[in-house]
Amino acid sequence: MADDTPLRADAQRNRQRLLAAAEEVFVERGADASMEDVAKRAGVGIGTLYRRFPTREALLAAAYSERFLRLAADSQARSAALTPLAALRAYLHDLVVQTTVYRGLATSLGAMLQSGTPGCDATSKEGRRLLRSAQTAGAVRRDVTFDDLVVVATATSLATEHARSPKPRTEHLIGLFLDGICPRGGREVEAAPRTRGH
Amino acid sequence: MADDTPLRADAQRNRQRLLAAAEEVFVERGADASMEDVAKRAGVGIGTLYRRFPTREALLAAAYSERFLRLAADSQARSAALTPLAALRAYLHDLVVQTTVYRGLATSLGAMLQSGTPGCDATSKEGRRLLRSAQTAGAVRRDVTFDDLVVVATATSLATEHARSPKPRTEHLIGLFLDGICPRGGREVEAAPRTRGH
DNA sequence: ACCTGAACACCGTTCAAGT
DNA sequence: ACCTGAACACCGTTCAAGT
Numbered sequence A, B: 001m002a003d004d005t006p007l008r009a010d011a012q013r014n015r016q017r018l019l020a021a022a023e024e025v026f027v028e029r030g031a032d033a034s035m036e037d038v039a040k041r042a043g044v045g046i047g048t049l050y051r052r053f054p055t056r057e058a059l060l061a062a063a064y065s066e067r068f069l070r071l072a073a074d075s076q077a078r079s080a081a082l083t084p085l086a087a088l089r090a091y092l093h094d095l096v097v098q099t100t101v102y103r104g105l106a107t108s109l110g111a112m113l114q115s116g117t118p119g120c121d122a123t124s125k126e127g128r129r130l131l132r133s134a135q136t137a138g139a140v141r142r143d144v145t146f147d148d149l150v151v152v153a154t155a156t157s158l159a160t161e162h163a164r165s166p167k168p169r170t171e172h173l174i175g176l177f178l179d180g181i182c183p184r185g186g187r188e189v190e191a192a193p194r195t196r197g198h
Numbered sequence C, D: 001a002c003c004t005g006a007a008c009a010c011c012g013t014t015c016a017a018g019t
Helices: A010-028 A035-042 A046-052 A056-079 A084-099 A106-112 A119-136 A146-161 A166-181 B011-027 B037-042 B048-050 B058-079 B084-100 B106-112 B119-134 B148-161 B166-181
Strands: none
Touching: A010 A046, A010 A056, A035 A046, A035 A056, A035 A119, A046 A146, A046 B106, A056 A084, A056 A106, A056 A119, A056 B037, A084 A106, A084 A119, A084 A146, A084 A166, A106 A146, A106 A166, A119 A146, A119 B166, A166 B148, A166 B166, B011 B037, B011 B048, B037 B048, B037 B058, B058 B084, B058 B106, B058 B119, B084 B106, B084 B119, B084 B148, B084 B166, B106 B148, B148 B166
């Protein structure tokens, strides 16, 4: 499956250029931007793009990997200082925000998280960790799966893409969904450190 | 805005043929089927299709109108015999199922409900009615909007489209979201008629 | 081994010609 | 008023020729 044959120097350079170009173009024109635009921006032939990234999904996932690596690292860094539920909420928030940086990406979030990219694996793993932790703490129902969380993030991103004021709408929807995830017994006690929440 | 000029007889006939053809083609090939396929199936020129339905969204919404009319009527017919919350749940379920009959439709559900088609208006109106009723009964939080419900339906449809066993997943997700919508105080008493729930 | 870009296929959309 | 379909534009993808 994994082809670890190292690339020739020029091929490696082209790969990097393509990724940088893809990042730019996707941010500007959305996830359905023209592949030729990407190749042009990278200064390579269209054939080279297809040689490195056989499908648009592959290119998207690769271009996204860095963002997702950062997301996972950020989440890990802060999670110890937060309630399991608060950490999960922050994670979901970040996931939604990141999914919004390329327009039209929301629909492919699920597929992307399964692409095997280092970044995707990292944020997927981190998400499962947070979910498990929140469930162990009794803050989240046991019948909730990570896929459910992805659905929630997808829906929120989708709604947010077309909204006039995305920020509060994101908070509102995540709040709605998380409350739904809490067990009936009542909320977990928020005993963890707080920097004076409003 | 509304152009009520009656169509010439042949134009009217072509319109009907286009709608019937669109319904078939969208069911078979999904919401992103080729417009030319639709025209071919209807036995008219491609130009005629564009004359009647200037955008794909317009054609989709028109083809969908009947389905949505039925959905709204069904919901009204049964809602009196159900708890407000149960009626809302059944409505959401139907909405998800209907949104799944054309593959790739989930993403446009929000836009479609604003298309002004009789069917869209009817199911939108019905949804708002059920939501209001459930909120009055204290079964749903006051800060939930109809748009929130559309987001939920979109997300569930999206997840369901790609799922191996759509039925239970749909139930699971709707259950999850509805629980989230319930106020903390506890659930509304389910005193309404029941045909021996499981 | 890799790169290039012309060539092919396909689709959406328009519009001049026809009834 | 309406219909038709050729024509145009655009994009994804392949592959023969070249380094």
